[in-house]
Structure formats: C-alpha cells, structure tokens
Amino acid sequence: MSFNDGLIRKISSMAERLEHRGELLHVATxxxxxxxxxxxxxxxxxxxxxxxxxxxxxxxxxxxxxAILDHDGCLIEVVSPVWDGVPFQSLVPRVHAAxxxxxxxxxxxxxxxxxxxxxxxxxxxxxxxxxxxxLRKDFDxxxxxxxxxxxxxxxxxxxxxxxxxxxxxxxxxVIEPGHFRFSVAGEPIMALEIRLGYVHRGVxxxxxxxxYHKGVILAERISGDTSAAHSAAYCQSxxxxxxxxxxxxxxxxxxxxxxxxxxxxxxGDISGIALDTAFAVPAADGYVLRERVLELNxxxxxxxxxxxxxxxxxxxxxxDRDKSAKxxxxxxxxxxxxxxxxxxxxxxxxxxxxxxxxxILSKENARSLGxxxxxxxxxxxxxxxxxxxxxxxxxxxxxxxxxxKSGDVYARTVVRIDEVRESFAIIExxxxxxxxxxxxxEFTGAPIKTTALSLVEASRGELMHWMIGEEEKPFRHKIRxxxxxxxxxxxxxxxxxxxxxxxxxNKSFSLSYAGNDL
Amino acid sequence: MDESTEQLGKQLQERIHQLFGxxxxxxxxxxxxxxxxxxxxxxxxxxxxxIERFGMHIVASPRHADMLLVTGxxxxxxxxxxxxxxxxxPSPKMVVAMGSCAASGGPFLSxxxxxxxxxxxxxxxxxxxxxxxxPQAIIHGIMVALDLLEEANNR
Numbered sequence: 171m172s173f174n175d176g177l178i179r180k181i182s183s184m185a186e187r188l189e190h191r192g193e194l195l196h197v198a199t200x201x202x203x204x205x206x207x208x209x210x211x212x213x214x215x216x217x218x219x220x221x222x223x224x225x226x227x228x229x230x231x232x233x234x235x236x237a238i239l240d241h242d243g244c245l246i247e248v249v250s251p252v253w254d255g256v257p258f259q260s261l262v263p264r265v266h267a268a269x270x271x272x273x274x275x276x277x278x279x280x281x282x283x284x285x286x287x288x289x290x291x292x293x294x295x296x297x298x299x300x301x302x303x304x305l306r307k308d309f310d311x312x313x314x315x316x317x318x319x320x321x322x323x324x325x326x327x328x329x330x331x332x333x334x335x336x337x338x339x340x341x342x343x344v345i346e347p348g349h350f351r352f353s354v355a356g357e358p359i360m361a362l363e364i365r366l367g368y369v370h371r372g373v374x375x376x377x378x379x380x381x382y383h384k385g386v387i388l389a390e391r392i393s394g395d396t397s398a399a400h401s402a403a404y405c406q407s408x409x410x411x412x413x414x415x416x417x418x419x420x421x422x423x424x425x426x427x428x429x430x431x432x433x434x435x436x437x438g439d440i441s442g443i444a445l446d447t448a449f450a451v452p453a454a455d456g457y458v459l460r461e462r463v464l465e466l467n468x469x470x471x472x473x474x475x476x477x478x479x480x481x482x483x484x485x486x487x488x489x490d491r492d493k494s495a496k497x498x499x500x501x502x503x504x505x506x507x508x509x510x511x512x513x514x515x516x517x518x519x520x521x522x523x524x525x526x527x528x529x530i531l532s533k534e535n536a537r538s539l540g541x542x543x544x545x546x547x548x549x550x551x552x553x554x555x556x557x558x559x560x561x562x563x564x565x566x567x568x569x570x571x572x573x574x575k576s577g578d579v580y581a582r583t584v585v586r587i588d589e590v591r592e593s594f595a596i597i598e599x600x601x602x603x604x605x606x607x608x609x610x611x612e613f614t615g616a617p618i619k620t621t622a623l624s625l626v627e628a629s630r631g632e633l634m635h636w637m638i639g640e641e642e643k644p645f646r647h648k649i650r651x652x653x654x655x656x657x658x659x660x661x662x663x664x665x666x667x668x669x670x671x672x673x674x675x676n677k678s679f680s681l682s683y684a685g686n687d688l
Numbered sequence: 689m690d691e692s693t694e695q696l697g698k699q700l701q702e703r704i705h706q707l708f709g710x711x712x713x714x715x716x717x718x719x720x721x722x723x724x725x726x727x728x729x730x731x732x733x734x735x736x737x738x739i740e741r742f743g744m745h746i747v748a749s750p751r752h753a754d755m756l757l758v759t760g761x762x763x764x765x766x767x768x769x770x771x772x773x774x775x776x777x778p779s780p781k782m783v784v785a786m787g788s789c790a791a792s793g794g795p796f797l798s799x800x801x802x803x804x805x806x807x808x809x810x811x812x813x814x815x816x817x818x819x820x821x822x823p824q825a826i827i828h829g830i831m832v833a834l835d836l837l838e839e840a841n842n843r
Contacts, residue, residue, distance in 0.1 A: 342748035344716045368765045372801035394724025457734035684722045
C-alpha cells in the first residue's frame with residue numbers, strides 16, 4: 171500500500187527528518203510538533219499501535235518518545251525527544267488510546283504527561299518509591315526497593331442506593347489476578363474500574379539483560395497461552411535487527427503453530443462463553459476439543475503450549491511427511507466435532523438470549539480505544555495483522571476475515587467461531603504447500619542501528635515487539651500485548667449490564683493479565 | 689482416556705477418602721504466573737482429566753481449602769494478597785508450589801518486580817517442576833502432598 175500524498179506533504183512540513191525504512195515511515199520531529207503530528211495522522215484514521223519511551227540520555231542527551239501508527243496499512247513511527255523534569259504534553263485529550271501508554275511511561279521512566287485526565291500510577295503503585303524508575307538506564311536492579319506507603323485512589327460514584335462491589339485480586343475461579351470495582355445501583359452496573367499490574371514481573375527490563383537466544387525463552391513466558399505468537403514476534407524483530415531471514419519452510423511451520431495456538435485459545439473462549447451462560451453440554455464438548463488440540467501440540471512439537479519451537483532464524487522442530495498426514499486427518503476429525511458443537515450452541519434459544527445485546531462495545535468506542543483482534547472485529551473494525559501486515563507464510567494463504575457489527579457477546583462468539591474455521595483452513599493450506607528445505611538460518615552479524623518493529627496477529631489480536639538492538643542483547647525492548655488495548659473496552663462494554671452478566675462479558679473479551687502487566 | 693491419569697486418579701481417590709472422608713478442597717492462587725500454569729490447572733477440570741471424579745475439588749475461596757496451589761514467581765504486587773490468602777486458609781493446610789517459577793523464580797528471579805519463589809514467603813510442602821507441569825504431573829504432586837500429610841498424621 172502506498173502513502174497518501176497529501177498526508178505525506180503535511181507530515182514532511184512538520185518533520186525534522188523523514189525516512190522510508192521498508193514498510194515503515196520513520197518521522198523525527200520536535201517536541202512541540204509531536205502531539206500535532208500524531209493527531210493529524212490519527213484524525214485521518216491512523217490507529218495508535220504503541221506509544222513508548224526509551225532512555226537515550228547516554229547518546230542523545232534525552233529520553234525519546236516513539237508513537238507507532240497504522241494508517242491504511244502503512245506504518246508510521248513518529249519520534250521526538252523528551253527531557254527529564256520537563257512535563258510532556260499529553261496526547262490523551264486528542265488520542266484516547268494513548269491513555270494507559272502515558273501512565274506506563276510515567277511509571278517506568280518518571281516522565282510526566284501534562285494534561286493527562288487520569289495520571290494515577292498504572293503498574294507500580296501503593297508502596298513504590300516515587301523517585302525510582304525501572305526502565306531508566308541508571309536504575310539498579312540489585313538493590314532492595316523500599317516500600318513507601320502510598321494510597322491508590324479509586325474513582326468513586328456517589329448517590330442514593332449506589333454501592334461498590336470490590337472483586338479480586340484473588341478470584342473465585344482459576345484466573346489471573348486483577349481487581350475489579352463495580353459501582354452498582356441495584357443490579358445494573360453503573361461503572362466498572364479495572365486495576366491491574368498484580369502480575370507485573372518487569373519483563374521489559376529483564377529482556378534488556380538477556381542475550382537474544384535467552385530472550386526467546388522470556389518472550390514465551392510473557393503470556394503463557396500466547397507463547398507461540400510472542401516468541402514469533404520476538405524472533406521476527408531480532409531477525410530484522412540482524413538482517414537475517416528465516417527459510418521459507420520455517421515460515422510455514424511458524425504459520426501452522428500460530429494457527430494451532432489460535433485454535434486452542436478460541437476453542438477455550440467459545441466453551442467458556444457457553445459455560446458462563448450455564449450451557450454445560452457444548453462447554454464440556456468444547457473443552458474436550460481444546461484438550462485435543464493441546465495434545466496434538468504436544469505430539470507435534472513436544473510442548474502443549476507450543477514452546478521452544480520458534481528460534482531466531484527459524485524453528486527448532488520440523489514437521490515430516492508422516493506427521494503432516496496425521497495432523498491433517500486429526501484436523502478433519504476436529505472440524506466435524508467443532509461444527510456439531512457450534513451448531514448446538516448457536517441454535518439454542520436460551521444461549522442466544524444471554525449473549526445477544528449483552529456487553530456491547532460500539533464501533534466508535536472500539537476505534538477510539540484502539541481495540542484489536544476479535545474484540546475489534548466483533549464491533550465492525552476491519553483489522554487483522556495477517557492481512558494488513560503479512561508475515562510468516564500468510565502472504566501465500568487465502569483466508570477470510572470474519573466481521574460482525576453488533577459488538578455484543580454474540581458477535582464476539584460468532585467472530586471466534588468463524589475464525590476457528592479459517593484457522594483449520596489455513597493449517598490445511600500450509601501443510602499442503604509447505605516447501606522443502608532447511609528450517610533455520612544461522613544467527614550471525616551485527617545489529618542495524620535503526621529500530622525493529624514486528625507485528626503478529628495473536629489469538630487476542632495484534633501483538634507488537636519493538637526493539638533497539640545492541641551486540642549481545644536488546645538496548646530497549648517494548649512489548650505490547652493485545653490485551654493492553656482491549657481492557658478499557660471491557661470497562662465500557664459492561665456499563666448498564668447487570669452484575670451476573672459480567673463474567674460472561676469478561677469471558678467474551680478473553681483478556682490476558684500477564685501480557686498486559688508485563 | 690489417558691491411562692496414566694486414570695491410574696493416578698484411582699490411587700488418589702482412595703487416599704483422599706482415607707485422609708479426609710470427603711473431597712480435597714484446592715484453591716489456586718496465581719502469584720505472578722505467565723498464565724501457562726493456569727492453562728494446565730484449567731485442563732484438570734475438562735472432561736478428559738476431570739479430577740472432580742477423583743475427589744479433588746477446586747474451591748472458590750481459601751476459607752474452603754485444604755490446599756493452596758500457588759503458581760508464579762511471587763511479584764511485589766502479589767506478596768500481600770498471597771500472604772492474606774495463606775492466612776485465610778484454615779489449618780491444617782498444605783501448600784503446593786506449581787511450576788518452575790513458583791519453585792525457584794524461573795527466569796523472573798532477578799527482576800525488581802519479583803519478591804522470590806513461593807517458599808520465600810510461606811512454607812511450601814511440595815514443589816512441582818515443569819514449565820508448565822503437565823496435568824498428570826500436577827495430580828502426582830498433589831499425591832506427594834497427601835503422603836506428607838499422612839506421615840505427619842502418623843507421627
């Protein structure tokens with residue numbers, strides 16, 4: 171896709187430097203122009219992919235702030251300096267999607283957004299000292315960080331008959347930790363506030379200390395059920411840095427395991443939705459199918475969660491002819507069972523009654539928050555990285571991108587059901603066309619000086635790994651899990667629904683806490 | 689049906705019945721996991737493994753639990769919730785540290801945001817290695833915890 175000429179002219183008039191780097195347009199600008207420039211791209215439909223900072227005080231005498239935008243299939247990277255002690259102008263009043271990013275930058279770098287409507291801490295709160303910033307280069311991880319009492323202020327809603335229901339961080343089900351605070355008047359939810367960060371493990375800082383080959387192992391543990399997508403994105407960005415290319419056969423194998431990952435996650439989500447509407451039969455059937463895929467993963471690769479397959483320069487495991495044939499026959503079987511399950515589910519009146527019109531996320535809100543993946547597609551936002559910025563073997567695959575308009579639990583269920591069908595078809599195509607050859611190229615050379623950006627469509631949506639490299643390990647590694655873009659969508663979607671519908675709406679969003687908290 | 693699960697499960701069922709005369713209540717606590725361990729704990733309750741038939745019940749509150757199944761290297765932000773959950777569990781109680789992170793801190797040990805492995809905060813009875821441990825390994829780990837409980841009872 172090519173850039174719109176008028177937009178380019180506008181951008182270049184505000185830029186200090188403009189550079190085409192493959193698919194990416196790199197735009198360096200001054201601090202004063204940064205917000206206006208991002209806003210101009212945003213106004214013509216540019217979607218904020220990420221907003222993050224780096225500590226480049228050693229070389230550039232300042233921090234740098236990077237905004238990545240996706241405009242009509244073109245990626246734009248806007249960068250400007252930010253100085254310690256000088257608050258930067260917040261993007262949030264104009265680009266709502268920047269909200270959590272700026273709060274994260276504040277926590278991690280100690281750079282303060284000026285004009286942010288909600289400048290509370292995002293992941294380091296309560297008792298984190300206010301002058302310690304982990305992603306600064308002069309931060310010393312070896313010292314013990316004292317606990318300094320500090321209060322996290324929740325938003326309060328007041329009025330006759332308004333009550334608050336606090337839930338978590340330790341939940342009743344087997345799920346990850348997070349805190350939900352509902353303000354209710356009777357049954358209906360008037361507002362929900364989500365507070366996360368409980369599983370913040372400092373992944374981005376750790377990655378800066380890990381040699382590239384170990385970084386793959388860390389990437390697989392960012393969000394366990396997204397191991398294949400995170401490791402693929404990590405490997406792709408390192409491959410970009412070292413200008414190496416995975417062999418074609420490896421790209422096909424990556425595609426197959428990425429789709430297997432989507433399959434087991436979507437099957438789990440679909441079954442979870444059935445379970446939360448108390449429709450036990452398809453739920454049980456669905457979880458059996460999910461287990462079958464996990465077993466298939468183990469048989470095919472040695473790991474139920476598809477770990478240790480992606481490696482820098484390709485993959486570690488080959489799929490031989492024998493395995494390929496067996497995998498195909500398993501898929502036929504799974505497909506038949508899945509069709510039975512989905513028709514049972516979607517023809518049940520009691521099930522439809524629970525999911526239709528529940529937890530609506532409007533297209534406008536989905537766009538404004540920068541939602542991604544099945545959540546965005548269920549609200550009519552037509553984005554899918556596999557088509558928009560193809561990687562691995564996706565350029566050779568033909569597949570459909572399911573879209574729905576209603577933005578409710580029903581739409582999110584249907585989108586996933588359709589995507590499961592597409593995943594089956596993609597795996598079959600990949601197995602059919604997989605070329606012969608090696609599965610890994612040698613990892614050598616020195617990293618390029620510019621940034622590397624890799625996007626992968628995980629089961630939850632667009633996933634980004636962005637990197638500045640050094641010889642042995644990343645200088646800065648920014649990870650943006652799809653859940654980071656979708657959590658605020660949940661806050662909006664449950665408004666007006668009743669409390670007992672919350673688990674159902676939450677399940678239909680299927681968000682990762684670990685991926686969000688990093 | 690997986691034979692190893694079947695065999696393990698039958699043994700467990702007898703032991704649980706002898707020791708408790710009812711089901712064993714397990715509360716899972718994610719203290720900083722990547723959610724890989726949660727995938728496998730959830731797999732325990734699908735119709736293939738179905739641990740409920742062996743008398744193992746995942747309960748909704750630590751107040752109902754005989755055993756805490758803790759995953760993840762304990763993060764700074766989960767230190768207090770984990771200790772509170774431990775205190776809320778009635779004695780006698782067992783703690784199982786599930787997965788490499790819970791047992792040793794895994795790749796997260798040196799992070800500023802991680803306090804340490806589970807046993808740096810609460811006493812642990814059994815460690816289940818694996819990243820994540822397979823469902824059969826979890827069942828095996830629970831059985832080892834029961835052995836320890838029985839030994840303590842006989843002492």
